[in-house]
Amino acid sequence: xxxxxxxxxxxxxxxxxxxxxxxxxxxxxxxxxxxxxxxxxxxxxxxxxxxxxxxxxxxxxxxxxxxxxxxxxxxxxxxxxxxxxxxxxxxxxxxxxxxxxxxxxxxxxxxxxxx
Amino acid sequence: xxxxxxxxxxxxxxxxxxxxxxxxxxxxxxxxxxxxxxxxxxxxxxxxxxxxxxxxxxxxxxxxxxxxxxxxxxxxxxxxxxxxxxxxxxxxxxxxxxxxxxxxxxxxxx
Numbered sequence: 001x002x003x004x005x006x007x008x009x010x011x012x013x014x015x016x017x018x019x020x021x022x023x024x025x026x027x028x029x030x031x032x033x034x035x036x037x038x039x040x041x042x043x044x045x046x047x048x049x050x051x052x053x054x055x056x057x058x059x060x061x062x063x064x065x066x067x068x069x070x071x072x073x074x075x076x077x078x079x080x081x082x083x084x085x086x087x088x089x090x091x092x093x094x095x096x097x098x099x100x101x102x103x104x105x106x107x108x109x110x111x112x113x114x115x
Numbered sequence: 116x117x118x119x120x121x122x123x124x125x126x127x128x129x130x131x132x133x134x135x136x137x138x139x140x141x142x143x144x145x146x147x148x149x150x151x152x153x154x155x156x157x158x159x160x161x162x163x164x165x166x167x168x169x170x171x172x173x174x175x176x177x178x179x180x181x182x183x184x185x186x187x188x189x190x191x192x193x194x195x196x197x198x199x200x201x202x203x204x205x206x207x208x209x210x211x212x213x214x215x216x217x218x219x220x221x222x223x224x225x
Contacts, residue, residue: 032211044159044202044215051211059212090158094213103149104204104213106158 002027006091006107013114019064019078021110023091026072031093033074034104035066038088050074051096086114119203119216126222133190135219137203140184145207148179148186153200153218162201163188190221198223 006023013019025031035047046059048066056066063082067075074091091107120138127133139148147166151159163170165177165186176189190197202218 034213036215043200043217046212046214049212057212088156092158096211103161103164104151104159106160109156109158111156 002093002105004091004093004105004107006110008110009108010111011113013081013112015083015114016080019076019081019085019112021076021089021091021112023074023076023107024072025074025093028072028093028095030071030096032096033068033072034092034094035074035076036090036092037061038090040087044090048076081114083114086112088112118214119205121201121203121216121219123217124220124222126224127193128224129194130192133193133197133221133223135188135190135201135203135221136185137188137216138185139203139205142183142205143207145209146205147207148177148183149204149206150175150177150186150188151202151204151215153202159202193221193223195223195225197221 003026033050036044037047038044047061049057050068053068053071063078065077089110089112092104094104147164149164150162152162153159163172163175163177165179167179170177178187200218200220202215204215206213
């Protein structure tokens with residue numbers, strides 16, 4: 001069966017520090033991968049998505065970046081965190097095969113507090 | 116991309132049926148409608164998915180009219196544990212960019 005691992009669960013970082021969040025998926029091949037962010041009490045904001053190794057589509061953030069060095073690994077990074085980067089970060093995956101309808105599976109999330 | 120619109124919040128009492136409607140006027144032919152449930156500090160989880168008419172599983176029903184421009188998630192006899200945020204998402208197998216709407220915050224009271 002497929003599983004998604006996301007870590008760390010919680011993170012407290014000072015403003016201006018770097019960030020690296022990692023997500024890995026097991027039990028599937030060539031998944032679509034997603035990073036979402038959720039501010040306190042708000043909805044899910046799509047940050048990045050990837051349809052293959054090295055293929056990253058960016059939606060919103062200016063000081064965040066994402067990379068997909070391996071088929072089932074998705075990394076969210078920042079060189080210098082801002083206060084506004086605080087939030088709940090969620091990694092998700094879905095099958096990319098033609099004929100399989102979209103169903104997203106989410107990780108357990110990382111609660112990031114930038115102080 | 117089909118944009119979705121949902122009520123921001125709803126209140127209910129235990130044992131009642133709750134219907135949450137999602138509007139998606141520009142849904143594409145290949146798009147399915149999927150509903151997710153999210154509890155605080157957790158990732159959303161899949162509830163139900165449908166293309167047209169009615170779909171029912173062990174936790175919910177999904178009603179989709181013929182024009183498919185809206186859908187209604189029906190939760191029978193809600194309990195306190197159904198207090199959560201519910202999102203509808205529209206997309207198909209060829210939709211890579213999956214954007215959620217604002218979601219509906221359901222509060223169930225005893």
